[in-house]
Amino acid sequence: QQACYAASAVGYLTGRPGVCLVVSGPGFVHALGGMANATINCWPLIVIGGSSDRNQETMGAFQEFPQVEAGRLYNKLSVRPSSLEVIPAVIEKAVRTSIYGRPGSCYIDIPGDFVNLQVDKSSVKYVECCLPPPISMAEHSAVSKAASIIALSKQPLLIIGKGAAYSHAENNIRKLVDLCGLPFLPTPMAKGVVPDNHPNCVAAARSTALQHADVIILLGARLNWILHFGLPPRFQQDVKVIQVDICAEELGNNVRPAAVLLGDINAVTKQLLEEFSKRSLKYPSNSEWWKRLRGKIKNNEERSKALALQKSLPMNYYTVFHHIRELLPKDCILVSEGANTMDIGRTMLPNYYPRQRLDAGTFGTMGVGLGFAIAAAMVAKDRTPGKRVVCIEGDSAFGFSGMEVETICRHNLPILIIVVNNNGIYTGLDANSWKEMLKFGNPATCVPPVSLLPNSHYEEIMSAFGGKGYFVKTPEELQNALKASLTDKQTPSLINVMIDPQSDRKKQEFPWLTRSNL
Numbered sequence: 001q002q003a004c005y006a007a008s009a010v011g012y013l014t015g016r017p018g019v020c021l022v023v024s025g026p027g028f029v030h031a032l033g034g035m036a037n038a039t040i041n042c043w044p045l046i047v048i049g050g051s052s053d054r055n056q057e058t059m060g061a062f063q064e065f066p067q068v069e070a071g072r073l074y075n076k077l078s079v080r081p082s083s084l085e086v087i088p089a090v091i092e093k094a095v096r097t098s099i100y101g102r103p104g105s106c107y108i109d110i111p112g113d114f115v116n117l118q119v120d121k122s123s124v125k126y127v128e129c130c131l132p133p134p135i136s137m138a139e140h141s142a143v144s145k146a147a148s149i150i151a152l153s154k155q156p157l158l159i160i161g162k163g164a165a166y167s168h169a170e171n172n173i174r175k176l177v178d179l180c181g182l183p184f185l186p187t188p189m190a191k192g193v194v195p196d197n198h199p200n201c202v203a204a205a206r207s208t209a210l211q212h213a214d215v216i217i218l219l220g221a222r223l224n225w226i227l228h229f230g231l232p233p234r235f236q237q238d239v240k241v242i243q244v245d246i247c248a249e250e251l252g253n254n255v256r257p258a259a260v261l262l263g264d265i266n267a268v269t270k271q272l273l274e275e276f277s278k279r280s281l282k283y284p285s286n287s288e289w290w291k292r293l294r295g296k297i298k299n300n301e302e303r304s305k306a307l308a309l310q311k312s313l314p315m316n317y318y319t320v321f322h323h324i325r326e327l328l329p330k331d332c333i334l335v336s337e338g339a340n341t342m343d344i345g346r347t348m349l350p351n352y353y354p355r356q357r358l359d360a361g362t363f364g365t366m367g368v369g370l371g372f373a374i375a376a377a378m379v380a381k382d383r384t385p386g387k388r389v390v391c392i393e394g395d396s397a398f399g400f401s402g403m404e405v406e407t408i409c410r411h412n413l414p415i416l417i418i419v420v421n422n423n424g425i426y427t428g429l430d431a432n433s434w435k436e437m438l439k440f441g442n443p444a445t446c447v448p449p450v451s452l453l454p455n456s457h458y459e460e461i462m463s464a465f466g467g468k469g470y471f472v473k474t475p476e477e478l479q480n481a482l483k484a485s486l487t488d489k490q491t492p493s494l495i496n497v498m499i500d501p502q503s504d505r506k507k508q509e510f511p512w513l514t515r516s517n518l
Helices: 002-014 026-041 067-071 084-099 140-152 162-166 170-180 203-212 225-230 265-278 288-308 317-327 340-348 369-383 395-410 431-438 459-464 475-487
Strands: 018-022 045-051 077-079 105-111 156-160 184-186 215-219 240-245 259-262 333-337 389-394 416-421 468-472 493-498
Touching (some): 002 018, 002 026, 002 369, 002 395, 018 026, 026 045, 026 067, 026 105, 045 067, 045 084, 067 077, 077 084, 140 215, 140 259, 140 265, 162 170, 162 265, 170 265, 184 203, 203 288, 288 317, 288 340, 317 416, 333 340, 333 369, 340 389, 369 389, 369 395, 395 416, 395 459, 459 468, 459 493, 468 475, 475 493
Parallel strands (some): 018 045, 045 105, 156 184, 156 215, 240 259, 333 389, 389 416, 416 493, 468 493
């Protein structure tokens, strides 16, 4: 499962599919999570799975399972080569399918009896590697229409999705933001396409921006649960949506768009830039819309700062993230998963560069953290040596894949793992409360199911495999552990940060939607 998550992250980070090799039956089944996650996130991935011998089908063969049929639910392509001779052509088709159009996962099934078969080399159908994905552009009339709608808007909002990050559209999107003066909101993994510290970023006024925008430009973002489907009460009833997407089937989902621009995000953004170079548009920075957004940003940032500067012990989430933010390298790759850990961390930890945040994504998958971190570290080692990978996990999230610490140490990947430990999922119990609960009977019936064992020493897992582990309870201990871990660029490390088990995020503007802030 972790190998499949890692391979999918390689696909996102490089634009070429990572490849995951799995055994038959249960091995294939464990990889389904990675296939589904890749396809729903629109990341290229290839899974090659062994399967039982063809002449034993329906006989109850070892690990027999209808893998090709099952794979069709989770993949753009699920196929078994009909012979050894066609394997190269099947591989080429899988690579091409995974990266052309909307990226996704592809599965190739290799029966066990193929392993010892032999064929005449001259009969093998060799094919050349596929060309890079073709760059499609929007119709000129659609671009012109979109530009006119934007020019007439009173309260515009640009929403940047991870499709824009995958398209490497950062340079053109930054030019568009600067040229037109548009406020922008990144979705979680689009953070850094335009730096979070850009003056036009309105992430800290997210709810206000979404609820009151009269025109929304979607750049590689989908109106799914992450953006509340584009529907009231989180959006205006009559909001005009300009949708830019590489997938025609996505256009018009949930909200009928005022303009559709079908094409590559980078290419279409360049078309919009060219259009606005003909008709000058600079949204006024002193407008009532900007005043309203800046007021909300200031208010929310002050509330977060007040929580971050609290001196009480145990620490809360905001205090922990405040100290992490002070010391993290600006160009590090951040991997984040968990409940409050991921949600609060997204608001507190800025990204300055594209494709440097990996999290639970569109599928909301828990357990991806260490697999993603391993993938990011391997890609960084190959392409940008010295770049740090920091994986920030809730204690429950760490439990899904904690033993991958051995993989990290085996490959000597200098990953820094920070476990924000509140003894549970969302909330936990302190040691005294746990002991009191046990007086009433078995923990299976007396302890809340979201509570985990208090004060678990996750850092000792790292120490067991030769990395460095730190157990911290105070801001000073956290600062010292961070400095030591970031200074040592050769050794993996894990900082286990104990926080108040009842720590929560600040009160939400829409309390009935506390889970939908991704």
